[in-house]
Amino acid sequence: MTPTISPPLLVRLFARQLGCHWTRLTVDSDGLHVCLADAPAQLIPWSDLAVDPRLHTGTLFHRLAMPDAEAEDGAPGPAMPMLGWIGRWHRHFWRAFGQQLHQQHTPDFAQQLQRIEANVRRAYVRSSTWSQLQAQAAAVLSRSEAGLLHAPARPNIHYQRLKRIASGDACLLQRYREHYLDTQQARHSALFERIERLPLTSSQQRACMTLDDGNLVLAGAGSGKTSTLIGRAAYLIASGQAQPQDILLLAFGRQAASEMQQRLQQRLGIALDATTFHALGQRIMSAVEGRRPRISPLAQDDARLGRWMSQQLEALLETPEYRRQLLDYMVLFAHPSDTPFDFASAEEHQRFLHASAVRSLADEPVHSTAACMIADWLWSQDIDYRYQPAGIYAVPEGAGGHTAPVPDFYLPAQDICIDLVLLDENEATPAYLEPVAYRQQLDALRHTARAKSQRRIELFHYQQADGSLIDTLARQLAKQGVAPQPKPDPSRLERLQARGLLQPFCELLTQLLRVSRSVPHDTDQLQARIDTRHESQRLEQGLALLQPLQARYRAQLQADGEIDFDDMIARALEYVEQGRFASPWQHILVDECQDISLLRARLIRALRNTVPGAALFAVGDDWQSIYRFAGSDVGLTTGFADFFGPASITALDQTFRFNSSIGALASRFVLKNPAQLPKQLRSGAEVDAPAVSMLKHHSRAPAADPAVLERVLQAVCQRSGDQHSSVLIMARNRFSLPDSARLAQLQQRFGQVQLDACTLHAAKGREADFAIILGLESGKYGFPADRSVHPLLDALLPGGETFPHAEERRLFYVALTRARHRVYLLYNGNRPSCFITELLTDPQYLLERNEFEPLNAAAH
Template identity: 70%
Template sequence: MKRGRPQGASVRLIVTITAPLPRLFAHRLECHWTTLTAGPDGLLVGFRDAPSELIPWQDLAGASHVHTGAVFHRLAFDGKPMLRWVGRWHRHFWGAFSQYLHQQHEPDFALQLQRIEAAVRQGYVRSSTWAKLQAQAAELLQHSDAALVQAPALPDLRYQRLGRIASGDLQLLQRYREHYLDRQQARHHTLFEKIERLPLTPSQQRACITLDDSNLVLAGAGSGKTSTLIGRAAYLIASGQAEPPDILLLAFGRQAANEMQQRLQQRLGIKLDATTFHALGQRVITAVEGRRPRISSLAEDDAKLGGWVARQFEVQLGAPEYLHLVSDYLLRFRLPAGSPFDFATENEHQRFLRTSGVRTLSEFADDSAGGAGEEMRSGAACVIADWLWSQGIDYRYRPAGIYSVGSVRVSEGNDSAENSVRPMLLAPDFYLPAQDICIDLVLFDQDEDTPAWIDPAAYQQALDALRHADAANGHHRIELRFHQQRDGSLIDDLARQFSLQGVVTQAKSDQQLLATLQESGQLQPLGDLLTQMLRCCRTLQPDAAELRDRIEASAEPQRLEMALGLLEPLHAAYRAQLAASDEIDFDDMISKALEYVEQGRFVSPWQHILVDEFQDISPLRARLIRALRDAVPGAALFAVGDDWQSIYRFTGSDVGLTTDFSGFFGPASISALDQTFRFNSSIGELASRFVLRNPAQLPKQLHSQTQVEAPAVSLLAHRSREPAKDPGVLERVLEAISQRLAAAGAASCTVMIMARNRFSLPDKVRLVQLQQRFDPLQLECRTLHAAKGCEADYAIILGLESGKYGFPAERSLDPILDALLPGGETYPHAEERRLFYVALTRARHRVYLAYNSARPSCFVTELIADEYPIEQQEFEPTR
């Protein structure tokens, strides 16, 4: 093994080479030298027609350049002729040449490394600092290496260290940082011991000390995020890196802000203002404009905003153009585009249709056509029926008995009928007697595939037979596809084919359609949707180009474009209302504050920005934070959140700002709190494994303080339609909890009853009855969203069934709202999966999952099928 020479040792080699060209060609080819000798004193050059010349190494170190070639190299010196035709095969000469020049640069290496390591010792090495040090080291090495043909054979340790810095060696960077963290942990040991009732964990302490330009702390459920935020503020002040006025502590709610402010004051005697984003926006605007902005009551009261939109909507309906747009939109898109292709079994599809209430509009019209009020077997069929009725065309829906009967292999989604062969009526979806036209919704998609639950070959045979029967009976035939309801072309294609076949229609007036739409209750849901769209657009604040991009990327582009057309005059009226009353809403406040910060009109006093619940951040708020950080040289962002608990996309939050934190805020230090103080190891193992099935979630280890061996999640199967009212569900679980309480010798415990939807929870009367019967149990009910941030000894989760109102919800957001909100995800039920994680992690000791065994939630079937650590034998099977 070769050893490097000790630092400070000198090279003593002497190597001489001769010119490779004969004297005859030397002058012609500009080879003026005869010998080159690399020795301790310098480079001795022997010339053909002049005395030899010694060039000291110290002169060559900063003035020589080597131009390499495939066979020969050239040496260039400031103020001297270039030495050409120096063969690259003279390895010993070039080795000595490089070693002597390297030795001349060693003092610079030592000085530069000393400066760099002095900078490193001053604090945590930030990403921006590391980039500057990297550039400095690279510049020095590039300057020195310009004179070298090959790396020095005996480089000193300082040269090697500079090389690692210049290359951005992350291991070296981490070593510098770890050294600083260790020193600071030891220095501020007493502080970290007293911040909370219990000392901060090592991971909490290191998170408090880490001081990059941008810092993200991933705080799992129950891992002490608030303690870490308080610890960060206390550490910055105790270490002399900040004074209280230098720190901006941001929370999403006034209650959370007050809690942190009080804990800092009471435990540490630190007076530090904690504020909300809205209060921050108000402060920025007040500082710039000299007066406090007035907040519109429409921004503070959802019901008031909904009422205002409803009144404006009614006013707009008085305009013929707007009324026509509304009528056209509702005829096309009043129903969810639930195609048979969206479901794994026919039973699932039929259950979706039953819960969606797919019935024709003609039920509510005085002059209804035949088939009035029929229940349709698909949303697309209902759209066709409504349009035919609106055009005054009589139709028969799925006319029976006019053709022969065939059979199709169908998967019904249960063991007894899996892939069963059963009759299928060979009849068109619609028959128009006056026109002798058959209209059929063909069960093929764009790729000529059938739904998953229909055998394609058998269906093709049935379809061919139907086409043959139509032709044999002389019927005209129109074929449409289910995907046309989603892309908006269904009615247009039908109208086009009617025109080709010369069908004359007698369209109802928009006023007639309006009367039917009002009678059928279709206007209120549209008004509610427009209210939600208004909120989304206020939160997102997209420009025209972004809206166009969102329309093109939407699953239902025509529906979104038409809905935005309906929203436009309402949005304009809203903006005019704010301007007339000299008011703003909360989204305006954030947007205007951002504008003032980016323009430099607001001078930020904050060197450190601390943000709570970062996973709930919206893009607009994130831009404001970034602008405040960038406005102050050396300012740092410290964000605490948990991407596993991001469940508020419907309010505008974007989980991608957490999962791709560095992508938005630049190079960052990301750490995780690895210990939870709430739930036991069994709950933690199950919940972590479950949420990490989505590969987009950031992986982290969360260790529980309480270790248990047995499963701590129990399943209770039932077949009740209303488990919250069924004594065979809640009472059984509460009795089991009471028995566990008695066995533990405890006097009381807390129990949180949760569900995805409020109507799935016990009402107040029922809760009082349960409380009276199970007095030692302190019961409370919360929706899953409202349960975030809460905890109890035991948790019961209701509503675990499939379906529109089950959990996970089949569609938690309308596709229009989904297209207008940030942070769309491709993983199935991504946010609902995180919501289930939140629910599981509310309990300290045990979670009870009450699920409907007739139509179980896919989350429960996953727990069972994939053998998660669950208890299935705690309860006797229900009858």
């Protein structure tokens, strides 16, 4: 049926006044037939309507601007007026109108789709290319849809495909990419079989061929990341997409760069220059400045830098203002600010104080760091005090056998007691105190002081963290008429040196100097970071002490005409961003991307962005990001696309190192942090039984205890049989490991196995048949460490993470995945690590709990 419509009756009655020029519109296969009130009827062919349809939509009525008609001889016909007052409700008319227009564009749809898909088949569809194809498809569709109110009733297949492209259909994009990868995988199968001794896995091959603007390969522990990097370079060259000089292969260390370079040359005959970030910075600077930059010996020798910092600190201490600032800082902040509220037991708190060497400047042990701060301030102000003296508070009558309370400090010259109250801002006590009993004791102490008219000052541990502890004490003493008389600076400095407190602080300042160079902040940015942290006073004063040393370091480099490595990266970045260095690289390949700092990431991004069509290929594992203390930022990997732009992410799904039982436990453990990128790692060694054994002990020194470490090594030898196996002993802290003499003793006794020992950070990149992990206990120096970096250092490092022990959790994952066959976790039953508690209480972790059951039973 041919759709024909007329204007509504009311419009027809007032057609002249309303400007309605038409009386009837009819759609047929020839075109749109227009009957006009004051002119002959006209036929507008669909071919004319399809060229430039101009439909103006309204709420109830639409207007159609028509092309001018032509006479039979080709001469211009009478002008066609705007057709208004076309009812929106004429659905059959509009559907037929749209279908006819749609058919006119069918050849164009086919042609444009063929052009687009030719590009798709030619190469991997990059994110940038996909955006361009979307725009092309949308432009085609916009021309055809300009006169449509509704989608065509019977759209052809070309139109449908263009519609999906224009909408950015992710499934269609993936189909295009998969088709290309399948084709390339078949074409280059011989190459992938000879890159390594064994053929690359399917996921490794597809990672090598994925060629987006940004490419992130998540390479889990033991999944062959180096093979994938080499395979990428080989594929680019073999497929004709690059020449060796077009490729920049970046590694973190010279050894890794040299290894990849040799493997490419020896196995594939490819001469490719693999380099480090430092060498890259040097190359860029040399190209721009025309000479090789001179690297300061201070940047290349840690011991030399340490000596230089000590000399500069000594020189600054000759300046009264700087000396006073440092002395005040050391009195208030020489020790950590941990309080009794940070510990599960009084014994644990005391172990922390002992391990941290928390003693006053008078060289007396104290019961908390807040007490140490008070003692040191009183000493520095030349106020005589007694620490926790007995007999100051008398026992009130009727107290029975109760022991007299003891003040924390007593000032004999002024007869003033000072007490540190164990209540927080919410009036709660530490976890190990019974709240009611403690408040009764506190009430009794207050009552005793009032009954005796004893002058007394109450302070609280939380005042140490908010910076008000000493200010409050000074005000209270002033009210009591006590006027401090500070000791002379030389006397205070001599005491600090005698107590050995200056050298550790100088080492901290050296570490701060390095980090401040690799992770630069502007003044406002740094102040904002300080303002959001606890202990802002500690941070501000500590960084104020660092600033003169930073200035001297910069002046030293300038005077010597030298730079350090961070200068080199920063200046190279500046040259690239300013266009002074023309990058020759079309492909940038980066190893260990989870360890890069913001400065290095900016350099990579700048090099990629300055070359049209350049691609970034980064290999790493956010699960193994454990170097924040050195400036690495895991957020650059977990938020890869946010920093580098749209990217394809590929996960290597097979590990060649550990068995499936270790892999399942380690993966489940690290993914407890939802910020880690999920991936599945398959193992070639499938096992059903647990491969992580637990040994509970009660030893204070398990590395030296024959009942602990030697018992585990006996179990390892039994499992090894006649085979010679390797064993890696690891711990969070070096002091938890067996020393060289002990290790030699164990090696002599257990000659069947090859022993080695290292810290968890040093274990990155290593592997062994068996792994033993020590030091799995709670506390500041346990694992996880209660505080892995100094608060001053934390303020300068990349933004921290909100998930508890996020980096320490990744460090444990690294430790677990060093072993091929079995991991032994040795933990203290009196104060187990929270990681151990998690493993033991979650039934989904597959553990071997009974391998040492006889020993555990005997221990009880």
